[in-house]
Amino acid sequence: MGDTASEDVSNTLRILVATDCHLGYMEKDEIRRNDSFRAFEEICSIAEQKQVDFLLLGGDLFHENKPSRTSLVKAIEIFRRYCLNDRPVQFQVVSDQTVNFANSFGHVNYEDPHFNVGLPVFSIHGNHDDPAGVDNLSAIDILSSCNLVNYFGKMALGGSGVGEIAIYPILIRKGSTSVALYGLGNIRDERLNRMFQTPHAVQWMRPEAHEGCQVSDWFNILVLHQNRLKANPKNAINEHFLPRFLDFIVWGHEHECLIDPQEVSGMGFHITQPGSSVATSLIEGESKPKHVLLLEIKGNQYRPTKIPLLSVRPFAYAEVILKDEQDIDPNDQDSVLQHLDKMVASLIEKSTKTAEGRPETQLPLVRIKVDYSGFTTINPQRFGQKYVGKVANPQDILIFSKSAKRDSKVKF
């Protein structure tokens, strides 16, 4: 085979990877209500510009497992605008689609003859949009019933004992490239932990060898949505539990953007942690620039390209330990306020610089974590009043802690 440019294109599967879009987050906040939708729309427009084969989402697409009418309508509108078009889909799903997509239609959305799907989306659920109720439905099932999303990775957890799951990959072919896409929607970490430690409780189904295609020819991707690193290992998934045949892992749920694929020593796979597209907690990890990943796979090779999200509201974060600051007098609250005001000013300035050249000007999020050991706290609402109209979150710029060492426990 010659290695011409056009062969390259027809044999390269191009995936845009994003996660934790949290549609509907802060939908009642007058300033921030549209943030999640704006970022998601940017993700879709990147998928369009880059002409990817599909968009892959790692869970927490919706912030609530019962999204409001507004969130559903806005989400459906975005999917409809970006996913339905005349672009031909240039890959095939060759696995048993009724197994991959456990809805009442049982096929990948672009094969439905009554819809023009040009940008397929594949998504697992997270802990925010987890399936629940008598019918075990997720908010993503609503999008799946509309034929706008290919929802996969939903497991029927047996009742008694640890339970057993079998993970059947979506088998994707584009030219000479074969990708097995494994999805594992969020399961409570403790439970999944126990399952991983119980022999045969988690079965990874491998594609069968065919003529001209060996099992090792498949490039194996896993998308999951779990805690990754935690003080308490019972409450997180150890990367070493995952099988070594995997090549690439998309780790959802962790909101910090650590998108450059990291190798896991001794395991033979790399992990990307795209992070959320909207900051749902004002912690340091979320203040880092947000990205999505363009993943191009040809044969057993892949090329990751990170793409910054430019529509995300700027967020500047700082920490201060009051007793370490020389210009502060513990007996003079004004000196504390002056110091904090200076910090806010510099954070606003920093965020303005970050946002330079962006199409839209947005009020920044500003957060200062204040270690007030030896001091009294300040009322954060009162402190924020003068920043109304200057920052997006005047009511909670300041957060007080006693020990600078402790991280607050947050549910992503």
Add this chain to the structure above:
Amino acid sequence: MGDTASEDVSNTLRILVATDCHLGYMEKDEIRRNDSFRAFEEICSIAEQKQVDFLLLGGDLFHENKPSRTSLVKAIEIFRRYCLNDRPVQFQVVSDQTVNFANSFGHVNYEDPHFNVGLPVFSIHGNHDDPAGVDNLSAIDILSSCNLVNYFGKMALGGSGVGEIAIYPILIRKGSTSVALYGLGNIRDERLNRMFQTPHAVQWMRPEAHEGCQVSDWFNILVLHQNRLKANPKNAINEHFLPRFLDFIVWGHEHECLIDPQEVSGMGFHITQPGSSVATSLIEGESKPKHVLLLEIKGNQYRPTKIPLLSVRPFAYAEVILKDEQDIDPNDQDSVLQHLDKMVASLIEKSTKTAEGRPETQLPLVRIKVDYSGFTTINPQRFGQKYVGKVANPQDILIFSKSAKRDSKVKF
């Protein structure tokens, strides 16, 4: 023009009319949870069999204005199965579609190039699925955003005073037949009453005359969802408030099936009241057989054909005034129980006969309204225990009232 059969077909607009489907009604009841969906699916299958041009719904499509995930998914699945197909749509919407359909796409659903709509559905909202919240969205907006329903008749009610509304018809042409379809989604009766009594508060927009088409050539239909007849006239809409240019009115909200069009004296129009497709209150009106209406319009003529719904759960209703019954002794509760048991048996038998020849056997709904003047009441739950597995509503077969004259007040 000759009047051949094929010309007849190409000039006749055929509409299936139904209302108050209350999707999701009793969704937590193990026996009745699927009733609303079964009936709605039957309505859709009638639309398919009769090859109508479209399905017209008169509000309360959903029972809740925040439908559960299950209700949304089930509803979307039914719409998707029946509305998306390759049948050509044989009428045109010639009015300004951005005015008729106030969503962000602004066109009738079958004109969207990315969907194969073969059975268009037009629906107003009722009081159960009324628009609410900051964005004034109805549950029907979710179906509209999926392009499965053409939601019309949503009015922006001004803030101060009575308010003003302008009702723009959907102008529909099929061959030589022209239909102006006016929609008025539910507005609080008291408010709409005041509007009707305020000059110019309600503006009925008429189609403009064109060459070859006079204003009087349009056949004018109104769909509304309001109380029709009530003891308190402030709390219902007087038919005489409606303009005389109307030809035909579809009255939603009233659950009793009075589907044969009735002429309103002096007004020149007829009213059909299709009634609900699922009984949401066990009153006499709801025990009558449920129907939908096939409305065929050619020029200024129409032909109504009522079609029974055969999937509706049988419901038998009776009333008894204990003191008028000779086999009952007020001092002997057993004689009361025996009498009521006999009545239940006969209602079950009656419902069995009603359901003869139907494809599916269903437990019937049974209701006896008991005037117990001069007697003590019986615990309805205890009374119903022996009917578990025999009727669908063992817990509330009996309802007690003191005055046989009074009707209970129910919100449809």
